[in-house]
Amino acid sequence: MNSQAARKPIMLTIALSKGRIFEETVPLLAAAGIHPEEDPESSRKLILGTNRPDVRLVIVRATDVPTYVQYGAADLGIAGYDVLLEHGGEGLYQPLDLDIARCKLMVAVREGFDYEAAVRQGARLRVATKYVESAREHFARKGVHVDLIKLYGSMELAPLVGLADAIVDLVSTGNTLRANNLVAVEPVLEVSSRLVVNQAALKLKRNEVQPVIDAFASAKAPA
Numbered sequence: 001m002n003s004q005a006a007r008k009p010i011m012l013t014i015a016l017s018k019g020r021i022f023e024e025t026v027p028l029l030a031a032a033g034i035h036p037e038e039d040p041e042s043s044r045k046l047i048l049g050t051n052r053p054d055v056r057l058v059i060v061r062a063t064d065v066p067t068y069v070q071y072g073a074a075d076l077g078i079a080g081y082d083v084l085l086e087h088g089g090e091g092l093y094q095p096l097d098l099d100i101a102r103c104k105l106m107v108a109v110r111e112g113f114d115y116e117a118a119v120r121q122g123a124r125l126r127v128a129t130k131y132v133e134s135a136r137e138h139f140a141r142k143g144v145h146v147d148l149i150k151l152y153g154s155m156e157l158a159p160l161v162g163l164a165d166a167i168v169d170l171v172s173t174g175n176t177l178r179a180n181n182l183v184a185v186e187p188v189l190e191v192s193s194r195l196v197v198n199q200a201a202l203k204l205k206r207n208e209v210q211p212v213i214d215a216f217a218s219a220k221a222p223a
C-alpha cells in the first residue's frame, strides 16, 4: 500500500429521507459547505455524492434514519422527533433540534364523536396509530385505557370504517383531517426534526463531525 492510500480522507455519510426533510436540510448542508450532486426526487440513486469528495448522502425511509445511524452505516442523520421516540434513540447522540419539518402529534376522532365523554366514562378506547410508543405513553399518563392498533399509514381511514375510535397522527396544516371529517381533540407532542450522530463516529471522526454540527447549529432558524 502506498502512502497516498494511507492518507485517504475519512468519509462522512449522512442519512436523510427525501421529501420535506431533504428540502429543509439543503440550506443547512449549504451552510456546512456541502452541496448534493443530485436531487433525490428525480434521481433513483440511493447514494448521492456531494461537492465534497469526503461527504456522501444516503437516502432512506424517514423511519429508517435512526437505524442507519445507530449501526454506524451513516455517521449523521436527520430524523423527526416522532421517529426518534418510536426508535428509542439507542446508540444515538442528539446534539441539535433543527426546528425543521415542524408538526404536532395529535389525538383525532370522527366529527361528532364525544371524546371527552368516552374518556370520562372510562370506556376502553380503540386507538389506531403508527406511533404506538408515543401513544402508549400519552394515554398511560392520562390514565386512559386503550387498545392500540398498529398501522403503517393512512391512519385517517381507521375511525371512518370502524377500525378505531381515535387515531394518533401527525398534523401540520390540518387539511388531511378536515378532508376526512376528523377533528383533533388533544395534543400529544410537539414535533420537529433533530440531528442524530452515531456515538462512535462522534469520538473517532470528531474532526469531521464537529464542524458539521457547528455549521448546522449556527445556520438553523433562530428560535
Ligand code: PRT
Binding pocket: 017, 018, 019, 020, 021, 061, 062, 063, 079, 080, 081, 082, 083, 101, 102, 103, 153, 169, 170, 171, 172, 173, 174, 175, 176, 177, 191, 192, 193
Ligand atoms: O411518507 P413516507 O411513508 O415515505 O414516510 P414518512 O411519512 O415517515 O416520511 P415523511 O417525509 O412524510 O415525514 C418525515 C417527517 O416529517 C416525519 O417523521 C415528521 O417528523 C415530519 N412531518 C412534518 C410530517 C408532517 N409534517 C406531516 N404533515 N410527517 C407527516 N405528515 C403527514 C401526516 O402523517 C398526515 O398524513 O401529513 C399528513 C397531515 O398533513 P396536513 O398538512 O394535512 O395536516
Ligand code: MG
Binding pocket: none
Ligand atoms: Mg409521509
